[in-house]
Amino acid sequence: MKKIALFSALMLLLTLTACKKRKEINVTSFTVEQTDYYTIEFTYSSDGDPIYYEVSVGKENNAESGKKLQLSPDGSDNPSVGMLDIDPTDQGPWYFFLRAYNPKSKAGPWSEVKTLTLGSPCQKPYDLAAWSGSISMTFSWETYSNTTTTTSYEVEYGPTGFTQGSGEKISTNSMQTKEAILDAGTTYDFYVRGLCTDGLGWSDWAGPLSYYVDQNYNHCDVPTGMSYTVSYNFFGEATGAQFEWDYNGEYGFEYVVVSDGNSPESGTINTYESGFPLYSLTQNTDYDFYVRTLCVDGGNSAWAGPLNVNIGE
Numbered sequence: 001m002k003k004i005a006l007f008s009a010l011m012l013l014l015t016l017t018a019c020k021k022r023k024e025i026n027v028t029s030f031t032v033e034q035t036d037y038y039t040i041e042f043t044y045s046s047d048g049d050p051i052y053y054e055v056s057v058g059k060e061n062n063a064e065s066g067k068k069l070q071l072s073p074d075g076s077d078n079p080s081v082g083m084l085d086i087d088p089t090d091q092g093p094w095y096f097f098l099r100a101y102n103p104k105s106k107a108g109p110w111s112e113v114k115t116l117t118l119g120s121p122c123q124k125p126y127d128l129a130a131w132s133g134s135i136s137m138t139f140s141w142e143t144y145s146n147t148t149t150t151t152s153y154e155v156e157y158g159p160t161g162f163t164q165g166s167g168e169k170i171s172t173n174s175m176q177t178k179e180a181i182l183d184a185g186t187t188y189d190f191y192v193r194g195l196c197t198d199g200l201g202w203s204d205w206a207g208p209l210s211y212y213v214d215q216n217y218n219h220c221d222v223p224t225g226m227s228y229t230v231s232y233n234f235f236g237e238a239t240g241a242q243f244e245w246d247y248n249g250e251y252g253f254e255y256v257v258v259s260d261g262n263s264p265e266s267g268t269i270n271t272y273e274s275g276f277p278l279y280s281l282t283q284n285t286d287y288d289f290y291v292r293t294l295c296v297d298g299g300n301s302a303w304a305g306p307l308n309v310n311i312g313e
Contacts, residue, residue: 025050025100027111032096034116037088037123037147041078042071042098046108049073050100054107057084063097063110071098088147089121089200122196123148124203125175130190130211135247137217139190140176141206150194150203155180160187160210167191179296182217184249216249220295223304224248228289230311231278238311240280245291245304252294257309260286264303283313 025048035041044053050073058066067085071077081088096114099107125141132138139157143150151173157180158167167189170177182188191207225246233239243255253272256264257279270277271294281287288306295301 122200122203128209264290
């Protein structure tokens with residue numbers, strides 16, 4: 001009987017020891033990601049059913065010295081950097097550890113360290129948008145001003161899937177641009193980043209925003225399809241001419257009317273803003289009309305013309 005009792009006691013002790021070991025919960029997976037300027041996302045799991053997890057974060061590779069924060073047991077949390085005592089302008093690196101607590105509030109071992117270097121301390125633009133009209137396509141964005149201040153922006157774009165660094169660049173102080181040179185029937189990817197004050201430098205790139213264009217925009221081709229229509233007063237007398245030309249995706253135009261045979265540079269060159277130009281002209285007199293494209297880089301195309309004009313009587 002004593003042997004049986006001793007055997008039973010030994011088995012009970014082994015069982016209790018095994019149960020004790022099983023109650024300690026170990027972290028089996030743990031990832032850390034910065035999802036935006038303010039937020040850190042954790043994903044994690046364990047080999048048991050913890051009542052909660054605890055994360056440690058700090059500037060040292062030491063779990064005990066870091067800021068501690070309780071995480072939910074469902075395996076994902078998105079605490080703000082403020083909750084973690086992280087300065088978002090300090091890129092780090094920051095060190096993260098995780099452990100699980102069993103139903104008796106006993107902590108398991110700390111996980112292996114996860115290291116995260118934060119994105120640029122300059123907040124990147126957001127709410128990227130694009131829309132197109134008859135003569136322009138606009139790419140726009142919003143920017144933060146509550147934590148960092150942005151003074152200028154850089155846009156990069158190219159056909160969908162292009163490698164950043166190989167695209168076309170646009171610099172602007174505005175939160176939109178209409179200066180992208182685009183080909184009809186092409187889908188483009190647009191990125192934008194901001195330059196912050198206080199020495200914070202460039203933000204990370206925001207994007208891509210993909211946008212399909214169905215016509216040319218900002219091409220630098222010589223205008224085509226020039227024509228004019230004679231205008232008359234109440235008495236039916238010719239008083240001038242209204243000039244027109246085809247729009248093929250150009251950025252803007254310059255135009256001029258000169259006496260017949262003169263060069264376009266001999267007259268007053270005007271910039272097209274809206275509506276085709278109307279000139280008052282002398283009856284039965286020959287004139288020449290010229291128009292050229294004002295290109296997005298500040299240059300010009302060759303002149304189209306001359307278109308000979310005589311309004312008659």
